Amino acid sequence: MLEARLEQAELLKKVVDAIKDLVQDCNFDCNDSGVALQAMDNSHVALVSMMLKSEAFSPFRCDRNIALGINLSSLTKVLRCAQNNDILTVKAEDAPDVVNLMFESSDSDRLSEYDIKLMDIDQEHLGIPETEYAATVTMPSPEFQRICRDLSALSESVSIECTKEGVKFACNGDIGSGAVTLRSHSDVENPDQNIKIDLTEPVALTFSLKYLSNFCKASGLAKSVNICLSNEVPLLVEYGLAANSYLRFYLAPKIGDEE
Amino acid sequence: MGIKQLYQVLKDNCPDAVKEGDIKNQFGRKVAIDASMSIYSFLIAVRSDGQQLMSDTGETTSHLMGMFYRTLRIVDNGIKPLYVFDGAPPKLKSGELAKRFQRKTEAQEQHEEAKETGTAEDVEKFSRRTVRVTREHNHECQKLLKLMGVPFIIAPTEAEAQCAALARAGKVYAAASEDMDTLTFNAPVLLRHLTFSEQKKEPIQEISLDKVLEGLQLSYNEFIDLCILLGCDYVDPIKGMGPATAYRLIKEHRSLDSVVDSFNNGKKFNLPEDWPWADARDLFLSPDVLPADDPTIEAIAWNPPDTEGLVQFLVTEKGFSEDRVRAGAARLGKNLKSAQQSRLEGFFKPVERTKEEQERLKRKNEQKTQERKTKQKKEAKEKKEAKAKPRGTA
Numbered sequence: 069m070l071e072a073r074l075e076q077a078e079l080l081k082k083v084v085d086a087i088k089d090l091v092q093d094c095n096f097d098c099n100d101s102g103v104a105l106q107a108m109d110n111s112h113v114a115l116v117s118m119m120l121k122s123e124a125f126s127p128f129r130c131d132r133n134i135a136l137g138i139n140l141s142s143l144t145k146v147l148r149c150a151q152n153n154d155i156l157t158v159k160a161e162d163a164p165d166v167v168n169l170m171f172e173s174s175d176s177d178r179l180s181e182y183d184i185k186l187m188d189i190d191q192e193h194l195g196i197p198e199t200e201y202a203a204t205v206t207m208p209s210p211e212f213q214r215i216c217r218d219l220s221a222l223s224e225s226v227s228i229e230c231t232k233e234g235v236k237f238a239c240n241g242d243i244g245s246g247a248v249t250l251r252s253h254s255d256v257e258n259p260d261q262n263i264k265i266d267l268t269e270p271v272a273l274t275f276s277l278k279y280l281s282n283f284c285k286a287s288g289l290a291k292s293v294n295i296c297l298s299n300e301v302p303l304l305v306e307y308g309l310a311a312n313s314y315l316r317f318y319l320a321p322k323i324g325d326e327e
Numbered sequence: 328m329g330i331k332q333l334y335q336v337l338k339d340n341c342p343d344a345v346k347e348g349d350i351k352n353q354f355g356r357k358v359a360i361d362a363s364m365s366i367y368s369f370l371i372a373v374r375s376d377g378q379q380l381m382s383d384t385g386e387t388t389s390h391l392m393g394m395f396y397r398t399l400r401i402v403d404n405g406i407k408p409l410y411v412f413d414g415a416p417p418k419l420k421s422g423e424l425a426k427r428f429q430r431k432t433e434a435q436e437q438h439e440e441a442k443e444t445g446t447a448e449d450v451e452k453f454s455r456r457t458v459r460v461t462r463e464h465n466h467e468c469q470k471l472l473k474l475m476g477v478p479f480i481i482a483p484t485e486a487e488a489q490c491a492a493l494a495r496a497g498k499v500y501a502a503a504s505e506d507m508d509t510l511t512f513n514a515p516v517l518l519r520h521l522t523f524s525e526q527k528k529e530p531i532q533e534i535s536l537d538k539v540l541e542g543l544q545l546s547y548n549e550f551i552d553l554c555i556l557l558g559c560d561y562v563d564p565i566k567g568m569g570p571a572t573a574y575r576l577i578k579e580h581r582s583l584d585s586v587v588d589s590f591n592n593g594k595k596f597n598l599p600e601d602w603p604w605a606d607a608r609d610l611f612l613s614p615d616v617l618p619a620d621d622p623t624i625e626a627i628a629w630n631p632p633d634t635e636g637l638v639q640f641l642v643t644e645k646g647f648s649e650d651r652v653r654a655g656a657a658r659l660g661k662n663l664k665s666a667q668q669s670r671l672e673g674f675f676k677p678v679e680r681t682k683e684e685q686e687r688l689k690r691k692n693e694q695k696t697q698e699r700k701t702k703q704k705k706e707a708k709e710k711k712e713a714k715a716k717p718r719g720t721a
Contacts, residue, residue, distance in 0.1 A: 111354035111405065112670045190688075194675040276668060302674050320669040 070098050070134055070160040072125040077156035077171060079124070079289075081147045083315055086286035087116045088140040090279075095189050096136040098160075102128070102313070106193060114279050115194065115302075115318040123311040134160055136167050137189035146182045196318070201296035201304065202271045203230035206264040207250065209293040209307065213284040215248050220277045222246050225322055229272040230297060235265060239277070260291045271297045274322040280305070283317040329506035331558035332570040337534070340574065341542020342692050347530040350521070353501075354405040355670045358518060359490040361504035362410040362479060363460060365522045366468055368505070369393025370458045372524070377451035382646040390464045391645060394471055397522045399655050402477075402662050406521075407629055409499060410472055410479035411486040412465060417615065419561035419606055420485075431459060474637045475659055476630035480623055488512040488614035496619030498627070501533070510536055511554040511611050513547065545577065551611045552583035561607040563599040583608065632659040 074080060087107075094107035094116075102125075105118040122128040150156060150171040159168040166183040173179070215237050219226050223241035230236075238247035255261040286307045287293070296304040305317040337344055373380060373389040380389045401408050416424060434456035441449040472479045482489035490502035491514035501516035502509050509517045519532040540550055556573040558564035580586045583604055590596050617624055634656040641647040680688070 108671060110349055110351040111668075112352060112672060113354065113668055115671055115675070188691075192677045194671065195678045196675050302671060318671065318675075320671045320674065322668050 069129070069131050069162055070136075070158065071127070071129045072098075072103065072122075072158045073127060074125055074156040074158075076152065077147070077150040077154040078152040079120075079309070080156060081150065081152065082286070082289050083118060083120075084140060084143055084147055086283075086289065086315065087118070088144055089282055089285070090114055090116055091140060093137065093139050093187060093189050095191055096138060097133070098130050098136065099133045100130050107191065108194070109279075113276070113320050114282075115196075117196070117316040117318070118314070120309070120313045121311050124309065124313045132162050134162065134164065135189075136160060136164065137187040138167065138184060139187060142184055146184055149180060149182065199296075199298060199301060199304075200268075202267070202269045202298040203235075203296070204264075204266040205230065205235050205250075205295045205297075206262065206292055207295070208261055208263075209284075209287040209290055211250075211263075212293050212295065212305075213281075213287045216277060216281045216284050218248065219246055220281055224277055225274050226277050226280065227272060227274045228295075228297060228303075229270075230265065230267055231270045232267065262292070271299050273297055273299065273303065275303055275319055276322060279319050283319070286315055286317075289315060329508045329560070330511060330554045331564065333507040333510075333554060333557055336543070336553075336557070336570045336574055337539060339570070339696055341539055342695065343688065344535055344538035344542050346533045346535075348533060350400075350404045350406075350531050352533075353518065353521075353531065355668055356500040357407040357409065357498070358401075358501050358503050358521065359409045359411055359493045359499045360522065361486045361490055361502070361506065361509070362468065363413040363465070363486050364504055364506060365397070365410075366390045366394070366464055367458065367460050368522065369397070370460065370464070371455050377447075377454070382644070386645070387464075388645050388647075390460075390468055391471055391641065392647075393522075394468050395475070395641065395647075395652075395655065397524065398472075398475065398477060399658060400525055401521065402659055405662070405668065408477055408503075409493070409627060410468075410477065411489045411493070412469070412479060412481045413486045414481055414483045417484050417561070417610060419603065419610060422563065423560045431457060470640065471637075474633045474640060475656075476632045478627045478629060480617065480627070482616060484615045485512075487514075489616045490514065492614070492616040492619065493624070498619055498624060508554065508559055508611075510534060510539065511551055511559070512614055513611075543574070548612075549577055549581060551608055552586070553577045554611070555583060555604050555607050556586065559607060561610060562602055562604055565596055565598060565602075567596060632656045634660075 090109045091107040094105055097104045100122065102119060102121040104120075105116065108115045122130075146169055150169075151173065153174050154171040155174060157170040157172070159170070160166075164186055166185055169182045169184065171180045216226075219237060219239045222243060222245065223239035226237050226239045228235065228237055234249050234251040236247055236249045239245060250263050252265050253261070253263040283305045289309060290307040292308075294304070294306040294308070296306070300321070302318045302320045305319070307315045309315060369390045369392070370379065370387070373393040379387045380392055382388050398408060434453055438450070438453035438457050441453050469479060480489070487502065487504045487506050487509040490504060491509050491512035493499050494502045494514045494516060501518045502514040503518040503521040505519055507517075513536070515536050517534045517536070519534070520529045521531055523529045540547060543550065543553075545553065553573060555562060556565070556568060556577060557570060558568070576586050577583075580589060587598070587604065590598055634653065637652055637656050638649060641652045642649045
């Protein structure tokens, strides 16, 4: 039996909105430590990894490991019926056919309930090795979103270069080229605007802007975003959520053709 | 023609081994495609109003149309195709080929007859059966591929064996063919339906040999024996041998030698007089293929397309639409130019399923198979009953 209550439906709404264009169907794996999700996009280029710890819910109860296979566009339809500050309760039996979502309005006595049919999803689970990244850039999430949007106008891919001087996003397209460089910066009055670069060695990698722009849909979830890079491994874009929870995106780099 | 009903055996005994997915799943992979099989299917399938496509001068262009647009679709999805053409057929296949030739001749006669007396449907049906891939078709397709910058090689004998060898050597990720015997030739991964048209919405089947062997609980040698018993291109089929029996016999005897012995003792099955199963097995085990370090294979490369050459060949000679050919060439060039997007599997490895999960999956599969069988039985019964009832009494 699973019963998880979220004070704000907004959290789940935004998470699902952020990933629904990458992944169509996926399993929400529930156990006593929380709700986890891992799924790759169709082309096996990007991976979404979400963890909502039990502390993010109040209360949270899950007696047995349950995998809820849900079609994300169905889930989106149902979540649209919830207001951002509704209280959301997710319920499921031990071997469920449906998952039940209940929305309670915080200021009136309105109570709505929806059941979504579950599906059987046979999914491969990927092991993600613990990586010490050579460079970790922390920046305001709207800033990252803006860079991706601006550069998408020129090209399909962006090269991200991290050196002592700063981080440079550069692209080269048919109409010309563009680059955005950011330096470490700390704003005492407005810590959200901080840009921090942790670097052990310089890195330079190329990524698809289409995917990065897609990841940026999660910008509303957190004020700042961590971008972690190491040469020849996938990029990690991490949005931290309350109570140690997170939404992470991994993206395989583009490589120069070997031929 | 591949292996008779092997797919059925796999569906029943190890549904795990067959994964169906979108063409996008194959993104970023190199694939060796059995060209001869594809050309044949283009000649049959690429038609309008049941007629093969023709240029102004009356030459067939179905194969070129198919080759051009289906290859474009493959390249658009980030797959790098390598085509493999058939060489001379192995000697053992002569029996099968003679039969095919006879069938074609019969179909030709029926086609003529249908043209005289039959309905339009009949004409179309028989015209499809008379289709043959000529040397001319092959040459034209090779010329087209060269202009498109897509590599191809000509196998010493069977194309699917060469595809399998390339995949086994790691030169490509998978072998693509409709023939199930590609697996018997030791291809680690077989892709089916890759060259089908977009409109068919047919999912791509990805069959992994390792999972097949694991699911059937057979060694590779035993698997070959099973395929021969089911019926392959190289020996005559045995009367009365179905997928269930063949699988049971191999499980019981563990090799074709003792299966044949048991035939000779008991008289349940009549072996054809000339049944060179040992030769067929040798052919599967060591087919005549180019080794992976052969210079022609080392030289495989994807080149930018020759746009003017394509226009000259397809538009001027074959009457294709110029705009479309140019747009296609631009797509080919673009997909080759952009830096290759890598796949996550290169970095993150799938986690092995735990025992518990495996058990659960197995139970689920068994249940599904059971359900399907019951359904089939029920349908068969209903059909029988419907037949048994005299007309007009329902």
